[in-house]
Amino acid sequence: MDYSIKQISEKTNLKAHVLRYYEKEGLLPFINRSASGIRRYSESDLEWLGLICCLKNTGMSIKQIKDFVELSMRGGETLKQRCDMLIEHQKNVESQIAEMQKHLQKVAHKIKYFTAQYEKYLADKS
Amino acid sequence: MDYSIKQISEKTNLKAHVLRYYEKEGLLPFINRSASGIRRYSESDLEWLGLICCLKNTGMSIKQIKDFVELSMRGGETLKQRCDMLIEHQKNVESQIAEMQKHLQKVAHKIKYFTAQYEKYLADKS
DNA sequence: GTAAACCTTAACGTTAACTTTAGGTCAATA
DNA sequence: TATTGACCTAAAGTTAACGTTAAGGTTTAC
Structure with missing residues (x-):
């Protein structure tokens, strides 16, 4: 009940070399290997990849x-830290979105302005 | 009634080298210079920078x-194109935000899960 | 047995948007 | 007039997150 790198690549839409790259960078320090050294991904590895992609x-x-994964590897004692980290991240993303929406309002305003200009241009031409 | 690069830097929160970089990249093809080659920004240059920052x-x-600025330099005949470009951009940003919010929901879900884990961990310990 | 899939290390290439460096020139002021 | 701070240019360097290629080797499936 495990997957090859190719199967995981298809399931996650991450290319094989990206999966190896992530592993090298410490995002997946728990992937098992077959006796001959071939990566064998478990169902739970796939779940982890889900979280990683989500982040x-x-x-x-x-x-x-990577920091998050390292905390996870240290077990239950870091659960609080990890919760805090995710909540902090959530806040950051939310405020990014809010910022973006604020800027978007300015764009909308500019569109109004340009549209008016365009109508004036059409009127002047006729 | 014009501004030095430093003054503009303060007004826009863009560092002087960034202003020069933007100019080099074609975002500001209309900045005047003094006889000795020093940049002199006008009030309307500042307005342009407002739009550029907004985008x-x-x-x-x-x-x-840059493409947008180039269209602008060609005058009224490109107004429609520019409107369309801004509207297209607006749509893109809106869908990006929507995407982000979708992903954020997953993060929220993970937080719930980790929080539950943490409470269980605390309960087990006591 | 052979072809496809997998492995490694290592290094070079890419893109965006700066950032820094080096070596000057210019302007305000004491 | 000397100095200091602001300005100029061109070009190289930086960072993140890959992407690409190479070179050489092992494994697996049919």
Whole structure:
């Protein structure tokens, strides 16, 4: 009940060399190998990858994800720290979104302005 | 009634070297110079910088902003194109935000999960 | 047995948006 | 007039997160 790197690549949409790269960077320090050294991903590895992608997708850097993974490897005593880290991250992303929405309002305003200009231009031409 | 690069730097929160960089990249093809070659920014240059920052803040690339500026330099005949470009950009940003919010929900879910784990850990310890 | 998939290390290439450096010139002031 | 701080240019350096290529080797599936 385990997966090859290719299968995982398909399931996660991460190319094989990216999976190896993530492993090298310390994001996946728990992948088992077959006797001959071939990576064998378990169901729980796949779940981990889910979390990693989730953090990546919300803009967390590889380095920070690595820190998170390292905490996880230290067991239950770091659970509080990890919760805090995720909550902090959540806050950051939320405020980024809020910022973006604020800036977006300015864009909307500019669009109004340009649209008016365009209408004036059309009127002047006729 | 014009400004030095330092004054503009303070007004826009863009460092002087960034202003020069933007100019080199074609984002500001209209800045006047003194006889000795020193940049003199006008009030309207400052307004342009406002629009440029607005686009930057919403994630538009330097290259795209350059394209927008180039259209602008061609005058009224490109107004429609520019409107369309801004509207397209607005849509992109909105869908980016939506995506982000979707991913954020997953993070929230993970937080719930980790918090539960943490409470269980505390209960087991006592 | 052979072809496809996997492994490693290592190094070079890429992109965006700066940032820094080096070596000057210019302007305000004491 | 000397000095200091602001300005100029061109070009190289930086960072993150990969992407690419190479070179050489092992393993697995049919």
